[in-house]
Amino acid sequence: MNRAFEKLQPHLERIMALNTAMTLFNWDTDTLAPKEAGPYTAKVIGTLSDEYFQALVNDEVKALVKECQEHGEGLDENQAAIVKEAARTIEELEVIPKEEYREFSELQSEAAAIWSRAREDKDYEAFAPTLEKLIAFTKKFAGYQAKDGQKIYDVLLDQYERGFDMESLDRFFSQVRDEIVPLLKQVVEKNDTIDSSFLTEYYEPEKQEEFGRFLAEYCGFEFDKGVLATSAHPFTTNLHNHDVRITTRYVENKLDSSLFSIIHETGHALYELGISDEITQTLVGGGASMGMHESQSRFYENIIGRSEAFWEPIYGKLVETFPKQLEKVSLDQFIKAVNKAVPGLIRIDADELTYCLHIMVRYEMEKMIMDGSADVKDLPKLWNEKYQEYLGVSPEDDAEGVLQDIHWAQGSFGYFPSYALGSAFAAQFYHKMQEELDVEGLLKEGNLKPIREFLKDRIHRYGKVKETRDLIKAVTGEDFTPKYYIEYLKEKYKKIYSLA
């Protein structure tokens, strides 16, 4: 083995152990910790996060990483990827003065509570000064990190989705917009042909949970390597590839909420469960990027999970679980209802067709925030105008407008586009998968294993060893293109709505 890499090993173990500890604290905070634990536990997390920073960014580790990069003899592919990832993370962190990083971390932890209160009170003014500061920090940090005259927002985009920038995203979104906006218009006109009212009857949470556990397992979630719990917002997290955890919430009068969030999170979970043993618990032992992760969750949730073929073998069981509510609802009606496209105000409630319009609003606003063409005070107005333009709806207040998402309050700018990219990646993978597998046939047989294996073999097991754009090319034989996504949406919605 490479000598420098060998010496790096114990450092990497410390870094990963501290990281895993922070993951567990975050999981625990979101699912179980008592109400008053907050500030005390935050101190512990703060200390661990300092430890993590210091374990990674220090002269010894930097020297060893450099040595590995310069004398990489004997490093295998995984080790080389670990070194590259370490170098990249160090580079991103070390340019930020430690004092400023801590200030920002403290601001972040306060900001979530301020945002949450402001949203509750529908009071944008109460959040605006904090948002102003978050933006200032983000710009400053991205400024430190920018290379060769790189624009601020491009720095941020690259952090969430390596290889993507404003130029490529502008192109992507404009193609999507040109095709989806007219399609949506056609669809909305025929919305009275689809009855989805049965989805909002009363569905016992206990029974939703029972079916939810079955559903996760049906999709391939392994309860010997995972946990399903409840939390305010569904999410997936993992300690390593043998401990992957998903959450959902059971809303009494919204059957589709838990069903599809469980399928969605299972998609994320399968990614983490599929990481190979050789790289789990290393810096490259996670999903390749945000967008790649979303491609897996959205593939399961939307492409497969909302298809008739998927439900054919198990719809009977759902009806058995909720006979009163569903006995008169045919599979065809069910599928139409869970795919009904309705332009709305809230991103997380959006259907597959309108979802990426919600993202577009945020993308365009983030661009303007970062290039200075939009002031914090103007954001609510801008938000409402864009919703009117793309979705034809206007928020009644900022809680259902500019205050709805937590991302900016966490200092995450440049994250949203990954949601839309994920859907597009998924469609491109799906296109390729269909060339090799009879996906519809497999779903009808209730045999999801070949589908799971396809994704594990081509994508999951590599973790971050391969980068997103390279992975897409390796899997599909071509560079990323939105064309399959657009084709998929058109075909699907024309069928659902019996359009010409």
Add this chain to the structure above:
Amino acid sequence: MNRAFEKLQPHLERIMALNTAMTLFNWDTDTLAPKEAGPYTAKVIGTLSDEYFQALVNDEVKALVKECQEHGEGLDENQAAIVKEAARTIEELEVIPKEEYREFSELQSEAAAIWSRAREDKDYEAFAPTLEKLIAFTKKFAGYQAKDGQKIYDVLLDQYERGFDMESLDRFFSQVRDEIVPLLKQVVEKNDTIDSSFLTEYYEPEKQEEFGRFLAEYCGFEFDKGVLATSAHPFTTNLHNHDVRITTRYVENKLDSSLFSIIHETGHALYELGISDEITQTLVGGGASMGMHESQSRFYENIIGRSEAFWEPIYGKLVETFPKQLEKVSLDQFIKAVNKAVPGLIRIDADELTYCLHIMVRYEMEKMIMDGSADVKDLPKLWNEKYQEYLGVSPEDDAEGVLQDIHWAQGSFGYFPSYALGSAFAAQFYHKMQEELDVEGLLKEGNLKPIREFLKDRIHRYGKVKETRDLIKAVTGEDFTPKYYIEYLKEKYKKIYSLA
């Protein structure tokens, strides 16, 4: 503030953060983690435990601790106690060669699984070689730690219960034995007068849980600062004084199991919840000793929790929860049943009267193991003889004999006596409490607050700032004595069994 202590502060924060992380991992492992996570998560815990060791035992910390000890000007009582605790822990750890410590840790983590399998297979031989090694390590480490010709077992006893040694424990156990063995004889002869069969009817686990949550809260457990979960064996743990967690298990046909384990764990929890804000998240922010902790849990479980006065205000609610099983059972019958003394084989199922005989067996065996007068191969025979002698029963196999407890498999020798001491401490506190409070009257009113405040004010808030023996003296005005314990048991059991 003292300059050296100020410099020590960030080290102490790291130490506590790492400690809290390990606590959370252990909680998670015992309550929630998926089956296959074990070996992967163990690696993380191992790394964190190394970090903890190094954060505490290093030249910089040692020098600062020494400086604080030598120049303690400006240290307040809490800070002085923190320094003392740090010095003591360093002293205990630093004499053990790091390599040996790691070997022992690895052995420990394997041993639990080997023991568990051996117990399942009722196969002592399968565990004996591991036990041999655990004993060898324990002796070696205690040898390193021994001062001035101190005996091995005295070193171990002092670690769990400072200020106690074989001399004091021999005295304690011989007094207890002399009084309890004859009392037990009288009691057992009248056991057919007490019917406890209703306790083993079917009790719905969901309803047990519902009542259990009420019961914990009734005793003072605060759900805004705590969690109640389930695990294979009930336990209490805490991240700090605003996050204290207890577990129980709901056995279908054993109502008293969950009831009294919840009261027991709540007793532990109230101790940790009562630690003052000034010392939580420091080295002295936990219970003073194992025995002190057990005194609180046993005070709640046995002294209060199995009394008629305690149940008077809430027995009706228990009957309402289980009308079919309990409607014909009077409060008097219920109290007699949950106090019935039956000499048995299993420690954790033992009643209040026989419990300390179980401990005596272990204490005497540990003495012999540590002074070399008992060989590992002879332990099963020795165990069975002692059970016959003190309790009049003999195990059918080693699973219900020498293999029943996990303690030795964890390398914990010297721990058991604290269980018995805890009961005795509790009785001594109870005696004092009765001089100041009308305990029975308060219980009958359902007003547990003054009882809770008494314990919090005199014991809980100090954490480890005061040592066990000093605390007992400060609270009760006299040194530890078993006389109140013996009096309490005699009085109680004479009443329950209507003895002369």
